Amino acid sequence: MAQINVSNLTFGYEGSYDNIFENVSFSIDTNWKLGFIGRNGKGKTTFLKLLLGKYEYQGSITKTAVFDYFPYRVNDVKDLDKTADELMEKWKPQVENWRVLCELGQLEIDAELLYRPFGTLSFGERTKVMLAVLFSGENDFLLIDEPTNHLDQNAREIIKKYLASKKGFILVSHDRDLLDACVDHVLVLNRASIEVQSGNFTSWWENKEKADNFAKAENEKHIKEIGKLKAAADRSARWADKNESTKIGYDPVKENDRSISARAYIGAKTKKMQSRVKSYEARIGRKIEEKEGLLNDIETIKDLKLMPLSHYKERLIECRNFSLKYADSDKTVITGLDFELKQGERVFLKGKNGCGKSSLIKYILHASGTTKMLTTGTFSIAPNLVISYINQDTSHLSGKLKDYADQHNIDYTMLLSILRSLDMERVQFEKNIEDFSEGQKKKVLIAASLLTPAHIYIWDEPLNYIDVFSRIQIEKLIERFKPTMLVVEHDVRFMEKLATRVVEL
Structure with missing residues (x-):
């Protein structure tokens, strides 16, 4: 057991206007199961790379631990042709x-996968093999960066159970269910600070809500007190001016002693009033200082809008005893499916990777002209149906946001507005989309979908790489506008909160 001490850490990428970290200090223990939480682009992966010594920085990171990082790099096609054993x-x-083989057993995976070309393994199989290698050392402090993206629910459950049995790692994840099951401490990148807390995601979130509510209440209290003090100061200033004006016309030479005495009294009273004004101003200054910073760490989750269309038919999609296979394959992807989607429903498709979820979506999207798919049974889709689609793949995104908006016939200004509401920094808008992080690319797809009025919103794994705050933001949006949806998403909390029906393939 050792400690990692971060002291006055400052780091920013060359050419960037702002530092990602500014005089940051905290300590963590290498015996912890540490969840790493923060918005997209806040610097989670950057911090892991700083621990690995990838970048130069100011300040100090004192460590005795040996680090290892997931996912391992697979550099080129030659690596994909090699086996995991190689x-x-x-x-x-x-x-x-032998250690790797022991870990594979805990991950419920056959050792035979070590001897197959790595490129032939599924995402889930690659993840499990890499985790087995990662945990096969001794006394390493492991840096695990989003291990469950693209994995089906079954694979996530296995990895959740596996990580829950381990310790000595930092886990970067936006999956609330995974974080609750696997971590005993959290490291959180807030808007203006970094904090370390014991507990899991839910305990931290509950503490954060309490702290945010207290900060908001204190802020309101200070605003009211400042208002009262300003009003009192203004009254005192006006009284002082009024009293001072009554001295005009007095001539000490011509007036008798009584008049001179009255003039002195008015002057003393005015001076007292002016002193009171200064006292109010000093108190106002102290209240403003106390107010400053109260709201700096509060994540403002802005309300998003959606424009669902209404269709004259209640049942929008229906299939009975439906089977599907690709024309160039003998394998049937979907067999004997009975499925329907009515207006107002939010149907989640569930099943292992490869069970046909994405294939069903592709068939629905191209139902009128699909030549690469062969089907049996009945399939019907309502006429003139408008669909807004989010693809799980982001590799097709490139160029400027303005060009993307023009190509997809969406309002550029509104696109930027939604991206800002999803906490994307304005500096990103000047970059090419291919230079965005994966989470930022997903936010572009989500924003475009929200700007597309549609009868059905079909979202295929929309939340991969999306931060927790944006997930909660999207949940609130769907609860408010209740669009008709067909969704593939392995975030358990998201599905439990929003699904009106779950269809298992």
Whole structure:
């Protein structure tokens, strides 16, 4: 057991206007199961790379631990042709094969996968093999960066159970269910600070809501007190001016002693009033200082809007005893499916990767002219149906946001407005989309979908890489506008909160 001490850490990328970290200090223990939480673009992956010594920085990071990082790099096509057994010596030098085999057993995966070309393995199989190698060392402090993206619910459950049995890691994840099951401390990148707390995601979130509500109440209290003090100061200033004006016309030479005495009294009273004004102003200054910073760390989750269309038919999609396979394959992807989607429903498709969820979506999107798919049974879709679609793949995104908006016939200003509401920094708007992080690319797809009035919103794994705050923001949007949706999403909390029906393939 050792500590990692971060002191006055300052770092920013070359050419960037702002530093990602500014005089940051905190300590963490290498025996912890540490969840790493923060908005997209706040610097989680950057901090992991700083621990690995990838970048130069100001300040100090004192550590005695040896770090290892997930996911391991698979550099090129040649690596994909190699087996995991061949690659793991490069990933983790001097790794012992028997240890990896023991970890594979805990991950419920066959050892035979070590000897297949790595490129032939599914996302889930690659993740499990890499995690087995990662945890096969001794006394390492492991940096695990979003291990469950693209994984189905079954694979997520296995990895959740596996990580819950381990310790000595930092886990970057936006999956609330995973964080609750696997971590005993959290490291949180707030808007203006960094905090370390014991507990899991839910305990931190509850503490955060209490702290935010207290800060808002204190802020309101200070605003009211400042208002009262300003009003009192203004009254005192006006009284002082009024009293001072009554001295006009007095001539000490011509007036008798009584008049001179009255003039002195008025002057003293005015001076007292002016002193009271200064006292009010000083108190106002102290209240303003106390107010400053109260709301700096509050995540403002702005309300989003959606424009669902209403269709004259209640049942929008229906299939009975429906089977589907690709024309160039003998394998049937979907067999004997009975499925329908009515207006106002939010149907979530559930099942292992490869069970046909994305294939069903592709068929619905191109139902009128799909030549690469062969089907049996009945399938019907309402006429003139407008669909807004989010693809799980972001590799097609490139160019400027303005060009993207023009290509998809959406309002550029509104696109930027929604991206700002999803907490994307304005500096990103000048970059090419291919230079965005994966989370930022997903936000572009989500924003475009929200700007498309539609009868059905079909979202295929929309939340991969999306931060927790944006997930909650999207949940609130869907609860408010109740669009008709067909969704593939493995975030358990998201599905439990929003699904009106779950269809398992």
